[in-house]
Amino acid sequence: MTFIIHGATGAQGSPVLSALRNAGHDATAAVRDLTALPEGVTGVSVDLADAAALTDLYTGTSGVFVHLPLADHAQAQLQASAIATAISAARPARVVISTSGVVVSEPDSPMQAPADSPLATLIREVTDSGVSAAIVEPRLYLENLLLPVVQGPARAEGVLRYPLPVDYPVSWSSHTDVAAVAAHLLTDTTVTGTVSVGHLPGLSGADVATALESVWGREVRFEGITPDQFGELITPLFGPGAGPVVGLYRALNTQDRFVVSAARSAQQLLGLQPRPVSEWAARVAQ
Numbered sequence: 001m002t003f004i005i006h007g008a009t010g011a012q013g014s015p016v017l018s019a020l021r022n023a024g025h026d027a028t029a030a031v032r033d034l035t036a037l038p039e040g041v042t043g044v045s046v047d048l049a050d051a052a053a054l055t056d057l058y059t060g061t062s063g064v065f066v067h068l069p070l071a072d073h074a075q076a077q078l079q080a081s082a083i084a085t086a087i088s089a090a091r092p093a094r095v096v097i098s099t100s101g102v103v104v105s106e107p108d109s110p111m112q113a114p115a116d117s118p119l120a121t122l123i124r125e126v127t128d129s130g131v132s133a134a135i136v137e138p139r140l141y142l143e144n145l146l147l148p149v150v151q152g153p154a155r156a157e158g159v160l161r162y163p164l165p166v167d168y169p170v171s172w173s174s175h176t177d178v179a180a181v182a183a184h185l186l187t188d189t190t191v192t193g194t195v196s197v198g199h200l201p202g203l204s205g206a207d208v209a210t211a212l213e214s215v216w217g218r219e220v221r222f223e224g225i226t227p228d229q230f231g232e233l234i235t236p237l238f239g240p241g242a243g244p245v246v247g248l249y250r251a252l253n254t255q256d257r258f259v260v261s262a263a264r265s266a267q268q269l270l271g272l273q274p275r276p277v278s279e280w281a282a283r284v285a286q
Contacts, residue, residue, distance in 0.1 A: 001062040002026040009036040015179030048079040054086030063094035063186040076118035084125035095133040096185045105194040134185040138197040139171040149233040160222045163230035163249040166205045171198025171260040177274040181266045196260035211277035
């Protein structure tokens, strides 16, 4: 049997595929474009809105890793429903869903995904199917700091500009940290429900700047900017997609932290710690 990894050529799915393959597991990349696959990787072309084809793909598999791609609300709902329908029909041995940074475990939080969102629909329908499932719930990705408008000034001017206050604690994690948790959950079915990923205690902007400073060998200071200022920086990169990002940081700025619950953390549930920011920076941000 094999594991099916959606988005296996992207930032989230690729490290999950690698983690499973490196551990000796059979894993198949489920992607739109097979030509983007590295040599030696088994892949299959998929349409996330085709429930019948997904059912055939999932049948008899050891597990499925899912994260919904960026799409408009209507298309994302179609994809969520098709995936959930296929999982219910095919009944793979395990399903792991990444929230891609969206909160799903804090109903009283303004950061919680709306109940009618595609992600909430997917999680609810997969849970109701009775198939063994776990939800991977990261907060902010360290890879956000690699955006040219963030990393460039940090490297050139020693100023890390980001749309949060300097003392705002965040449970940062890397794509590799999230993949390690996802791969663990795909192969260990003893933990179900939501597993949150990220540093505990949360790291402030000043903490992150200090970690980068230790790797780059130059002074780095954190400078909090407003979400609207951040929007001006990223609009040339994201176009209309910058709007939801700005909205996220506006919402985050109404809170005093963005930190995972210790009780739901990968640290407590799985014994997995995220890598130190300095280690991540030394490997990725050189």
